Structure formats: structure tokens, C-alpha cells
Amino acid sequence: MGILRIIFIRVVYAIALLLAVIVLNFSLMHMAPGDVADTISQSMGGADQEILDEIRVSYGLDQPFIVQLGRYISNVVQFNLGYSFFYNQPVTKLILERLPATLLLVITAQIAALLIGVVLGVISARKPNGLSNYVVTFLALFGYSAPVFWTGILLLITFSLNVHWFPVAGMRDVTIEGGFWVHFIDVSRHLFLPAVTLGSIFLALYSRLSRASMMEVLGSDYVRTAKAKGLSENQVVYKHALKNALSPVITLAGLQFSAVLSGAVLVEAVFSWPGLGTLAFQSIIARDTPTILGILFFSALVVIIGNLLTDLALRLVDPRVGGNK
């Protein structure tokens, strides 16, 4: 079975899934009390029923649910996610402006957590009773049990307020001028603490899982075969064992992708990171329905793409996946 065909099938599934997500989100938002008209009238300092009705008519909120849903879907299909009265901008534009910042944070945190987690897992699996094992276990437990916002604030106080190693908030320093690398370093410095905070929970998960998976693989027959071939210790561990131990870790990483995304909301709030999380937070407060729906749509899209990539990565690591003869 060709890889293109697999991707095609997956994309078809993804579209169906996205449609379901849209319907579900829209219905949920519709059921929640309060709408745009309420918020507008509030900001005007109150309004009578007549004005409220007028606003509802102008936003199409007087139509039956099914009509509203149909309109929304046909708009979304044309990549029109509606207009945010709160920001006075089309939602699509609003989200696309913020999406890169979130993706940068999420992907950096995820990749760093994966790489460091796997390395720590392998180190502690090789010496299951050594000191390094206890250190890794302790770090993992700590990272997993500490709430992200708490870790974030603690890091912020220590490294930004007390020792001034990293900036306190935001993504870039607008006063800085210079070429690409100057900005690159600036963004990296801003990125460091949020990425560490977000990565810490997942680092814990990945290091524990890769440790367990590695220990199982190290006791397997084919690792003994590799030793019997006279290969060096590093070749046995990092080539023969690791490639086999990676599959469950990659699977978990794919499943965790949505958790990383939702974790980003909290982290962005703590560090004022100008991403989707901050936007979601603000638009919920403002009852900016089109923006909230748009963010939910994009989150679903990102998770689905993340899962598709996970699936492809698994195929790369383990030829048995999919049974492609």
C-alpha cells in the first residue's frame, strides 16, 4: 500500500472528523446562555428588548438553530470563520496572526520534551539501580505532579525577576533592532521559560515511558543477538534497542499533542505569550462566539495534523505498522 494512498484515506477521515467537531462546537456554544447581543448591550450600559432584538437580527441570531448551523458550516468550508465584533477583525485573520506563536511554543516544548525525555529514559534504563535512575525518577515525578501555572510562576520569579536571565513576558522586545539572528536570539530568550514550563509535564511522561520500554527491549532476544554479533555497547543500545523502544513513546507523544495544546493556554496566560491560548482566554471573557469557535476549529485541525504526522513517524520507525508487504 502506497504511502500516498494512506495519506489520502487519512485526509478523508480528517475532513469528516473536522465536520463533526464543527457541528458539536457550534451546538455547545448555542446551548450556552448569553450571546453577543448581551455583551454588546452590557458594554453600552444596558439596552431594552427592542435594541437587543435588532442586534440579534443583524447578526442572524433570530434564525432557527439549523439555519444558523448551515450558514456557519458553509462559511467555514470557504475558510470564513466569521467576524469578531470584539476585535473588529475577521476571525481567520485574527487566528492566523496568533497561530504561529502557539505552534512555535507547542512544537518546541514537545520536541524538547521528547528528545530529552528519551535520552533520560535510556540512561536510567541502562543502569536501573544507579544514581542517575533515581534522579530521573525524581525529576519525572516532580514535573508530572507540579501544576503548569505554578511551575511557570516559580520559574518566572526565579529566572526573570531575581536573576534577570530571561525576559518576564511577551514574545519579542519591540525596541530591539537588527538582522534575523538578533531577532532569533530575542525570540529564543522569550521562548525559553514558557517552553520549559510546558515541556516539564511531558518530559516526565516520556522519560518514564521510554525507560520502561527500553528496559523491556534490553532484555529481548534480538538485543542478545546484537551482543553476540560483537557490536559495541552503544550500537546495541542506540541502534538495536532504541529503535524498537521508540514506538510506544511516539504513540504517546501523538496522543499527548492535544494535551500540549490545551496546556499551552495556561502557559500562555502566565507568560503573556501572544498565542491562541491568550486569545481564547480573552474571547471567552468577552463571549466572542465566532472567535472561540474559530480557535476550537483550529485546535482540532492542529491535533488532527499532529496525529497524522505521528502515524507517519511510526511507519518510519517500525516497518510492521500497517503490514505493508
Next chain:
Amino acid sequence: MSHLLEVKNLRIELTTRDGVAPVIDDLSFTLNPGETLSFVGESGCGKSMTALALMGLLPEKVGRVAAGNIIFNGEDLSQASDQRLRAIRGNDISMIFQEPMTSLNPVFTIGEQIAEVLRAHQGLSRRTAWAQAIELLDAVRIPNAKDRVSDYPFQMSGGQRQRAMIAMALACQPKILIADEPTTALDVTVQAQIFDLLTDLRNQTGAAIILITHDMGAVAEMAERMIVMYAGRKAELGPVDQIIEHPRHPYTKGLIECVPHIQSNPSIERHDLVEVPGIVPSLREFGKDQCLFASRCAYLTEACLTSRPDEKHFANGQSADCWHAEAI
């Protein structure tokens, strides 16, 4: 006369929860170039431990060579460094394992797994090693080797995987090939093919084979000499035909009587299939100064329970560790 391999008074200890147990106790034997020597015995008698010790692959921290020497080509492997052992493993001494299903790495191609040995020991380039992997697959009679070389283990049958294992083990033309129950996991027709293949390859390459098995038929067919092991000790050693014709140890006798025989006419009277009564002693009893087979033995006397039997040598090259060897 110089031996290819000489094992002298080997003692291997395993650390268990109950203490230290000698899983190999005072084992000595020799192996000549091009010879096939077979180890026979039931599970847990120390056959596989001997093989792992020769490879320097005893389980870390649990097993160790407590005494004795393993002299290969004049070099004592029991004293050799890890680095030296790595250079010998897969190159001068290589091993085929029992389970072809799990002994090959599932995520690398067969070709890569064979070529890797050649690159590690002979410094071949990727391209040459790959070409040689194809030749080796051809030599172990895998049809269409050129295409199969890039297959993954899960795309092959059990017999083909074991052939690939053999190709891998023979890649560097080792002087000793250790085959640890190479056919246990395979069906009977494939077993016969694998034994044929091993015999042919031995004749071509001149490698000595240590065949570990509990299949008496395989021993009779392949090996010149055999060692019968019981509870970590050598029970009997000698030429295969001599031992099968006249075993000098009650355990060997029991083992041979256990082998069922086909009769052309099942209606005529035949012997009942004999079994060796009792069970193998537990690891805790392994070090005792007595005959460990005593509790299962029909020839039991006082001497058997009070001291470990001496090795008794016979003119035909046979030797047996039994107080009653002459009487049997």
C-alpha cells in the same frame, strides 16, 4: 595435539535469591577444528549457560565464571577484556539462538543485520557488505536472495529466519559455531533441512560446531562426540555411536530409552516408552558433594549419597561420572 577450544574445570555461579548456585560445576572438555560436539540434557542442566559463557555473554551481575579456564586458540577467554571478547564474538565464535522468531531485530532488514556484522569485524564498506549479505543468503539457500535481502524479519517464515540467522552467524567465517537448539521452534521437515544445511556449511567452511539440543536424533545424525549434562555437571562424554550403543551413565541410558521408535507393524508387541522418574534437583542442591542424579537412579547405593562420583575413563574414549559406570 592442539585443540581449538579447551575448557578446563569451568565453574559458573549464578546469584539467586537463595544464594549462589553453581549452574556449571567442574566442566572440562575439548573441541577440535571442524568437529561437531553435542551437548545433551534436559532444560536447566547448564547447556545454554555453557554456550553463553563461551561467548562471554553470561547475564550481567547475576552470572560469572567463578573458576576454570576457557582457552580458545591459546587465549584464555575467561580472563579476556570486554573489548577483546567483542572482537571475538560474531567473528571467531558465533552463535545461533533457539527462537528465530524473536532473535532477529524486527525493525531492521535482514540484509542490514547481516551486513552489520561484516562492517563491524571486517571493516567492509556498506556496498560490499550488502553484496556479501546477498551471497550469504544465497549460500543458506534462501531463494531469490537478491530480493529477499531487503525484507524485514516479519516477512519471512520461521525456517527462513533461522537460515538468515545462520547466514549472520557464518558471515565472518567463524572457527566455532554454537547452535543453541537451532531447530526447537521449527517444524520437523524444516528441522531436517536446517540440519542438512549446517552439515553442508560445516564441510565447506571447516567451522567446528557446538550443537546444543535435546533431540537425540539430531545428535546421532550430526555430531561426532557428545556430552551429556545433568544438573550443571557432566554425566557422560564420548563418541556418539559408542554412547548410544552402550551408555555408561544411568541418566544417559534413560535419555536414550526415552526416544520413541517407529514400528512398521504396530500390532506386534512393543516396549513401553520409558521415562526417567523424578525431577531435576533444585538449584539449592547443585553444590552438594553427592551424585545429583541419585534420587532418580535405579543403581543407587550408599556411595552415591555421600560423595560426588569420579570420572571413569574407558578404552573407547568414553568417560562417565558414575560410581557404577563399569557395571552398567
